[in-house]
Amino acid sequence: YVFMLLPKRGERVYQELWLPMQQSLGPKNLELLVWLDLVVRGHNKTKQSEIYREQQKRLQPMAGDEDALQREIAQLAERGRRFLRIIDPRQEPSPVLRSALERLSAWGGQTHYPLALHLLDLVDGGTTTPEDAAEALQYVESYLVRRLICQTSTTGLNRIFMEAPKELETDRPAAEAVRRFLSGRRRRWPSDEELREAIRSKPFYWSGRPPQRSYILRRLEESYGSSEPVDFAKASLSVEHILPQRPTPVWFDLLADETEPDQTPQELHDLLVHTLGNLTLTGDNSKLSNSPFERKQQILDSSSLRMNQEIASTKRWGKAEILDRADHLAERAVRLWPGPIGGVKPTGEEWPGWAELRAALVAMPSGTWTTYGDIAELVGSHPVPVGAYLGSNPTVMGAYRVLTAEGKVSAAFRWADGSDRQSPQELLMGEGVRFDPSGRANPSQRLTAAELATLLGKDVTQPASYDPLPDGEDAAAAERFRAQLQKHWPEASAGVLGALDFWRLQGGYVTYGRHEETSCFPMLDAGTSRRPHLIWPMAVYPVSGTVEVVFQY
Structure with missing residues (x-):
């Protein structure tokens, strides 16, 4: 539509303005930019499916004025360069603003894009400083993190950030205006009190997406200010339950000492196991598994993460220790992610x-x-x-x-x-x-x-029932299977064995048949914390070269 209105300057505008913007952003991000351009201009109810119609309505009055249209494309290209700093923070020249953008990029999602783009507009326009914009983005991060920890509904979240550019007070510094906007009653920014209580009691392991859970634990670890910080970009870390999801009787014996009247150790376990106080980051998830705490202590003590060394220094791991750690993490969280203005829970509001x-x-x-x-x-x-x-x-x-x-x-x-x-x-x-x-x-x-x-749509990862190499795997049968496979199917053997190793890494295990041809079954417990449900998607026969797919699974 734009180039239909530029019969004389179309080629020049395309080569000088449009093409560089398209090449730097790519088609999808260019389309997203054109939508964000509308939102930042105040068209905050525009859906992405309505971009063409809304932009056409906006540009129609300029038909016949190629100077005005060229200025519009120049402004869009300029905004495109700002948008590139949001999706690739390495492009941001200010270190403090780059850091804030990197954190939101690590958090993931596009919810914050309209407000972030508006703030970069203000910085480049000289209306605010990079430091002020970075503080404003810190409030955005806090708003998103606190809501996730407190499991506040995400309904309307996109709408809130779409409204922000239009509704921010312009007679205040940007950071103050953003904090005041997000502190509005209907926008549900959890208070310090709510954050502390959620860290103690909410099943954090079911909050948000796995990368967001890892991000929060990573930020908490970084708050220790280690003199030799972990390079999280290179470290392969995952979330680990200290009190296991599927505990052995030894763990239940420990919990039995702390149960309340009419509460079973299993019920106490279920209330504690997914809370933030019981979770950490580790690269030794498979080694830790459901081992006794003494074994976990040995592994965590050699970790480079300060939070793991702290866990390893405790003498036991039960309700008291989990809640005590939750309280310590809560204080770190309150400092890392500042709360709304006023900072108190709205009265009369339902839990x-x-x-x-x-x-x-x-x-x-x-x-x-x-x-x-x-x-x-x-x-x-x-x-x-x-x-x-x-x-x-x-x-x-x-x-x-x-x-x-x-x-x-x-x-x-x-x-x-x-x-x-x-x-x-x-x-x-x-x-x-x-x-x-x-x-x-x-x-x-x-x-x-x-x-x-x-x-309810929560991202729930079923715990693996077995270590990657469980004690029950028959080593002699595994060797027979391997020998038969390499003898009869040498070219396929590396691929088959690699697939089985991958299966083990995902938390599965392997069993073998007892007949002369040693068949192999990749197994998985897809059950719940209380009910096992064994499945095996296929059976592999190393002599005949047959793979039987079990369609019911």
């Missing part, structure tokens, strides 16, 4: 966990049930307050699907109107849930906290 509880019950398919403990693990609470909430809010949709740990209807369950309509058991049976003669629901139809989290 976000209850909204998550309601969403989970609505998402549950017919024919399933869950427990008070599973809901507590999901929302970062305790079975007792979960029961109290459902008891005092009996109109919550699907409340009848929440049963005791035994799978029975709670004796305290009541309908809101006090009526004698169908009991929860009768309703569940009507949906297909099976009960035994003692009134216990079939455990295979239960949804665990991890499964509920998946229903």
Whole structure:
């Protein structure tokens, strides 16, 4: 459309302005820039699918004025160079602003693009300084990080950042204006109090995307200010649970000393295992696995990460240590990511966990049930307050699907109107849930906290059940399989063995047949923290050269 309006200067404008911009950004980012150009100009309700129509409407009055159109393209090209500094912060000349842009780039996503581009417009226009813009971007990072840790809903997040360029106060420094804007009541920037509580109780391991979880742990590690910091760009680190996801009896014995009345070690484990206080970064994930704490201490003590050395210096690892570490990390988090103006939790506002509880019950398919403990693990609470909430809010949709740990209807369950309509058991049976003669629901139809989290769209990684080289792998059978494969299929053997090694690295393991031709089965436990579910996608036969695919998996 632009070049239709430039019959005389089109070729020159294309060669001098448009083509360099297109080559530096690429087609996708160029399209994104044209949308951001609209947003930063104040068209904050424009969808990306409406770019052509909206830009056409904006440029139509300039038809016939090639000078004006050329200036528009020059401004877009200039904004394109700023956008390049956002997507590739190495292009930013100011060290302090480059650092802020790098952190948001590491966080990932495009949510912050409109506000970041607006701030670079202000810097290049001389309206603000790089230092002021960097401070403003620090508030953006804090806003995103705090919301993720507190598991605040992401609904409307893009809209908030699209509104920012138009709504920021212009009579204040940019950083102050951004902080005031994000502190608005409806924008839900968690306070210090909410952040501390979330770090203690929320299942952080289910928050956001894996790179964002790793980023938060990395920033916390960097806050120690080590004289020999880890090069995170080169280090291959992943998130590790100190208290394992699938603990051995030794771990449960340790937790049994710290349970509350009517709480099992398993319930205590479920409340602690995914919280930030129990997580760290390590390159030795496979070695640590579900080993006893004494073994983990030895490995973590040799780590270059200060947070791991700190963990290794403790004598044991249970509830008290996890909560103590959570409190220490919370203080670091408060300093790293400053909160909203005022910094207090809005009064009279419902705790976000209850909204998550309601969403989970609505998402549950017919024919399933869950427990008070599973809901507590999901929302970062305790079975007792979960029961109290459902008891005092009996109109919550699907409340009848929440049963005791035994799978029975709670004796305290009541309908809101006090009526004698169908009991929860009768309703569940009507949906297909099976009960035994003692009134216990079939455990295979239960949804665990991890499964509920998946229903809510959380990025839940199932824990691997076995070490990459489990003790149970039959070394003699493995050698027979390898020898037969290399004898009969020498050209394919390296590829097959490499694929099996990769399978082990993903958390799987391998078993072997007992017949003369030693078949091989890559195995995986795709179950939950309570229920194993073994699958094997194929069987490999090293003599006949056959691979049987198991389509049910």
